Amino acid sequence: xxxxxxxxxxxxxxxxxxxxxxxxxxxxxxxxxxxxxxxxxxxxxxxxxxxxxxxxxxxxxxxxxxxxxxxxxxxxxxxxxxxxxxxxxxxxxxxxxxxxxxxxxxxxxxxxxxxxxxxxxxxxxxxxxxxxxxxxxxxxxxxxxxxxxxxxxxxxxxxxxxxxxxxxxxxxxxxxxxxxxxxxxxxxxxxxxxxxxxxxxxxxxxxxxxxxxxxxxxxxxxxxxxxxxxxxxxxxxxxxxxxxxxxxxxxxxxxxxxxxxxxxxxxxxxxxxxxxxxxxxxxxxxxxxxxxxxxxxxxxxxxxxxxxxxxxxxxxxxx
Amino acid sequence: xxxxxxxxxxxxxxxxxxxxxxxxxxxxxxxxxxxxxxxxxxxxxxxxxxxxxxxxxxxxxxxxxxxxxxxxxxxxxxxxxxxxxxxxxxxxxxxxxxxxxxxxxxxxxxxxxxxxxxxxxxxxxxxxxxxxxxxxxxxxxxxxxxxxxxxxxxxxxxxxxxxxxxxxxxxxxxxxxxxxxxxxxxxxxxxxxxxxxxxxxxxxxxxxxxxxxxxxxxxxxxxxxxxxxxxxxxxxxxxxxxxxxxxxxxxxxxxxxxxxxxxxxxxxxxxxxxxxxxxxxxxxxxxxxxxxxxxxxxxxxxxxxxxxxxxxxxxxxxxxxxxxxxxxxxxxxxxxxxxxxxxxxxxxxxxxxxxxxxxxxxxxxxxxxxxxxxxxxxxxxxxx
Numbered sequence: 001x002x003x004x005x006x007x008x009x010x011x012x013x014x015x016x017x018x019x020x021x022x023x024x025x026x027x028x029x030x031x032x033x034x035x036x037x038x039x040x041x042x043x044x045x046x047x048x049x050x051x052x053x054x055x056x057x058x059x060x061x062x063x064x065x066x067x068x069x070x071x072x073x074x075x076x077x078x079x080x081x082x083x084x085x086x087x088x089x090x091x092x093x094x095x096x097x098x099x100x101x102x103x104x105x106x107x108x109x110x111x112x113x114x115x116x117x118x119x120x121x122x123x124x125x126x127x128x129x130x131x132x133x134x135x136x137x138x139x140x141x142x143x144x145x146x147x148x149x150x151x152x153x154x155x156x157x158x159x160x161x162x163x164x165x166x167x168x169x170x171x172x173x174x175x176x177x178x179x180x181x182x183x184x185x186x187x188x189x190x191x192x193x194x195x196x197x198x199x200x201x202x203x204x205x206x207x208x209x210x211x212x213x214x215x216x217x218x219x220x221x222x223x224x225x226x227x228x229x230x231x232x233x234x235x236x237x238x239x240x241x242x243x244x245x246x247x248x249x250x251x252x253x254x255x256x257x258x259x260x261x262x263x264x265x266x267x268x269x270x271x272x273x274x275x276x277x278x279x280x281x282x283x284x285x286x287x288x289x290x291x292x293x294x295x296x297x298x299x300x301x302x303x304x305x306x307x308x309x310x311x312x313x314x315x316x317x318x319x
Numbered sequence: 320x321x322x323x324x325x326x327x328x329x330x331x332x333x334x335x336x337x338x339x340x341x342x343x344x345x346x347x348x349x350x351x352x353x354x355x356x357x358x359x360x361x362x363x364x365x366x367x368x369x370x371x372x373x374x375x376x377x378x379x380x381x382x383x384x385x386x387x388x389x390x391x392x393x394x395x396x397x398x399x400x401x402x403x404x405x406x407x408x409x410x411x412x413x414x415x416x417x418x419x420x421x422x423x424x425x426x427x428x429x430x431x432x433x434x435x436x437x438x439x440x441x442x443x444x445x446x447x448x449x450x451x452x453x454x455x456x457x458x459x460x461x462x463x464x465x466x467x468x469x470x471x472x473x474x475x476x477x478x479x480x481x482x483x484x485x486x487x488x489x490x491x492x493x494x495x496x497x498x499x500x501x502x503x504x505x506x507x508x509x510x511x512x513x514x515x516x517x518x519x520x521x522x523x524x525x526x527x528x529x530x531x532x533x534x535x536x537x538x539x540x541x542x543x544x545x546x547x548x549x550x551x552x553x554x555x556x557x558x559x560x561x562x563x564x565x566x567x568x569x570x571x572x573x574x575x576x577x578x579x580x581x582x583x584x585x586x587x588x589x590x591x592x593x594x595x596x597x598x599x600x601x602x603x604x605x606x607x608x609x610x611x612x613x614x615x616x617x618x619x620x621x622x623x624x625x626x627x628x629x630x631x632x633x634x635x636x637x638x639x640x641x642x643x644x645x646x647x648x649x650x651x652x653x654x655x656x657x658x659x660x661x662x663x664x665x666x667x668x669x670x671x672x673x674x675x676x677x678x679x680x681x682x683x684x685x686x687x688x689x690x691x692x693x694x695x696x697x698x699x700x701x702x703x
Contacts, residue, residue, distance in 0.1 A: 044510035045481070150651050180367035181537060185581035185647035207510060214583035214645065251515040253540035255582060258563045261522055261544050262515040268480050 003071060004032040005201050006056070006088075006169055011065035013048070013055045023272050025051040027225040028065070030299070033169065038195055038202040040216030040233060042209055044248070046269060047222040053171045053205045057081075057088050070168065086116050089162035093174040095154030099146040105157050106132075106142035112164040131160040135190060152183035159190065169201045176211060188215055209252050213237045221245045224269055224280045231305030241307045241315050244281045279310070287311055327397045328355040329531050330379070330499060336390035337374045337383055337555075344656040348374040350555035351391070358498065361525065361532040363542030363563075365578075366552035369652060372535045375552070376501045379533075380416055381408045395499070414444040417492030421504035423484035427476040433487045434460070434472025437494055444495040459490040462527075464520060482513035489520065496528060503535045518545055539582060543567045551575050554653055554663035557682070561689030571689070571696040574664045580646035662694070670695045 013026040026048040033039045043049045054060045058081045067074045075081045092098040099108055109131050110124040119127050129139045135156040146154055162170050176184040192215055195202055206212050212219055213233055220230040229242040240246040247265035267284040270276060276283050282292040291310050302312040337349035349371040356362050364372045377383045379393060393400040420426040428436055437456035441447055447455050460468035463486040476484055492500060506514035525532050536542050542549050543563040550560040559572035570576045650667040653659050665675040672695050680692045
């Protein structure tokens with residue numbers, strides 16, 4: 001793989017807690033995103049995927065770890081954070097909440113250009129029109145306010161704003177979760193098209209495995225704050241190795257598997273303040289052995305994927 | 320009287336309408352829905368936001384917003400419900416018909432223990448009071464597989480996880496052994512593994528209690544795996560109805576085809592090469608499956624589901640990797656204040672005929688069990 005655009009090493013994010021030790025929401029995760037690559041970060045609520053995404057642009061403070069972006073170790077100072085945010089843009093989940101209801105769409109789209117001193121005055125309008133065209137909204141909508149737009153149009157506006165500073169990487173946190181199926185497909189196609197046309201890299205954070213499978217080149221599966229498996233999207237989704245990824249993928253009802261309910265993974269995600277010893281998935285894992293309680297598995301190469309499981313090789317052998 | 324020769328379905332809805340007056344005009348949320356449901360069966364209602372699926376569910380229990388007008392007929396065990404008094408409805412709700420709402424975080428009272436909330440439902444509809452009602456509540460919490468039910472009953476909702484809360488909501492709905500359960504997006508707020516747990520629980524309870532179930536969902540995967548029948552709604556009307564194996568694997572209404580084409584499938588194939596001669600939407604999908612620039616804008620999309628290619632449903636059970644490319648439905652659903660006079664899907668439909676904008680399609684009962692409201696449905700793959 002060529003030099004990755006973004007490399008995250010042992011990222012730790014802790015939230016202070018009033019009583020007891022801090023809550024470790026992201027526990028030593030390491031990720032790489034290549035230039036022009038879409039990485040899907042998947043997991044269930046509370047697994048730390050959103051926190052990880054926000055930490056990358058400084059929306060939550062980082063407790064430990066390194067962010068290497070474009071060959072440079074980032075960022076130390078407020079000025080460097082600002083520069084990083086010019087190159088890494090964020091698209092939020094809910095376009096009903098992420099756009100300022102008082103602002104006209106054109107102003108929302110061109111604000112980042114002012115913040116970063118890229119354009120001002122009448123040039124802003126020109127930029128806004130170009131961006132609107134890029135994401136497929138009519139220029140006439142630029143003078144409207146968000147409530148006059150449909151959900152799909154709003155999310156296009158959010159994408160246009162993210163693209164304003166010509167970033168190299170977009171972090172999209174569940175950008176389609178609030179949208180209906182037919183509108184969701186429009187936004188997914190837009191993201192895929194932009195990635196192809198502009199050579200963008202995208203970190204696509206989602207709980208929806210089928211969406212990730214459609215969009216992403218590679219996926220990373222998180223469980224209770226840590227990565228359990230990463231690999232090529234088609235490979236992980238069709239041949240998951242880690243017992244959690246396997247359960248997660250099987251839990252998705254398959255359109256076309258009529259009358260057959262998905263298999264059940266018993267139990268619930270453990271409290272992040274009192275994780276089980278060793279492997280954090282072992283309390284729900286059918287394959288758990290003594291070793292799993294004693295030693296935490298590391299993310300290691302197994303076949304085409306990297307898997308954090310002591311028995312990954314055994315699982316692969318049985319397939 | 321007719322009970323033996325012509326068994327009465329548990330629920331029979333005919334030409335149901337719901338009109339909701341608002342400041343901007345009357346919203347015609349449900350416009351003539353008919354359905355029938357037998358004991359122990361399950362019907363899934365699918366559609367996108369605002370298609371009227373939730374209002375249909377609420378209308379069954381007269382829980383529509385105040386001022387809303389319900390028309391048509393709802394017969395429950397042969398009894399007409401439209402026009403029933405609030406008192407009669409109170410007996411019915413929770414007693415004979417249970418309801419599970421979408422969000423387990425807002426449908427429980429935060430300052431009451433969950434045991435007390437279930438016991439309240441029990442006390443409302445049975446002779447049990449006090450300790451008796453409480454014991455029955457604990458029993459119900461055990462039925463929904465809540466671990467250590469007698470302890471869980473003493474907890475407040477915030478002390479439970481999302482999945483556990485949804486179990487409590489189901490326990491409340493089932494506390495009085497209803498005959499029909501209306502579940503409105505019961506798993507939407509839950510993660511996939513909890514969704515699988517909840518669906519499995521509902522299926523078990525349905526079998527145990529011989530419960531009829533109406534499952535309202537936007538998720539075709541959930542409905543297809545859970546329900547005996549599925550009804551696809553759009554703009555307050557029924558578009559297509561039948562067994563999931565027909566409606567979902569061989570959709571005939573262009574809207575159902577569009578809905579399925581918009582859905583990423585579970586097992587994707589990476590970058591499938593375009594295959595010449597494969598009939599699925601070759602003209603709409605270029606090599607990368609993306610829309611061309613002019614097609615990206617909403618509402619300006621031309622013929623994405625090209626009528627010639629739509630004869631092969633894009634989701635038929637084929638091994639064609641092209642089925643994994645998304646084909647969005649162009650445009651937006653219509654306003655329900657001024658709905659189109661004829662077929663509501665006509666403005667977005669790739670198969671529209673002149674007739675479609677003039678006359679609402681009559682509902683055709685085609686191959687036995689399937690109903691379609693369309694003047695120009697896709698040919699059935701089997702008979703084609």
